[in-house]
Amino acid sequence: MSQLADALDGAVLVTAVTRIPFASSDAVVAYAGLDPKPKESGAYKGLRKLSKQGDAALRSLAYNAATSASRTAAFKPLYAALRAKGWASRQALNIIARKLLRIAFGVWKSRKPFDVNRFIANQACAKP
Numbered sequence: 001m002s003q004l005a006d007a008l009d010g011a012v013l014v015t016a017v018t019r020i021p022f023a024s025s026d027a028v029v030a031y032a033g034l035d036p037k038p039k040e041s042g043a044y045k046g047l048r049k050l051s052k053q054g055d056a057a058l059r060s061l062a063y064n065a066a067t068s069a070s071r072t073a074a075f076k077p078l079y080a081a082l083r084a085k086g087w088a089s090r091q092a093l094n095i096i097a098r099k100l101l102r103i104a105f106g107v108w109k110s111r112k113p114f115d116v117n118r119f120i121a122n123q124a125c126a127k128p
Contacts (some may be wrong), residue, residue: 025102032058034098050094058099066097074116075099078123 022028029035033054039046052059070079075096082092107114 025105028101028105029098032062032101062097063102065100066093068094074119
């Protein structure tokens with residue numbers, strides 16, 4: 001397991017994911033409180049905000065890891081694309097934090113190290 005954690009810069013995130021047996025990456029994101037909470041009723045569609053219904057320490061770790069990751073070669077293009085699409089800096093970092101949690105879950109579940117080249121090749125940024 002240590003080889004897998006070393007392969008990912010956010011080794012703490014992998015450790016956090018292994019503490020509780022999550023069924024999916026969506027469950028990990030929800031546990032961290034980084035899932036969007038829709039504010040809708042009938043035809044009314046309000047703003048979506050973070051639910052923040054989860055582990056605040058994990059949410060903070062994921063956000064700090066995203067801040068660091070946004071400066072790396074793997075995530076810098078994603079961060080730039082999100083900012084170019086009109087996302088605020090904090091929103092772009094939250095998107096990257098969710099992505100890091102999903103990657104950490106995938107590393108833990110598959111027992112394979114994180115492949116940066118594969119991530120860069122499959123990187124896409126959908127419009128909001």
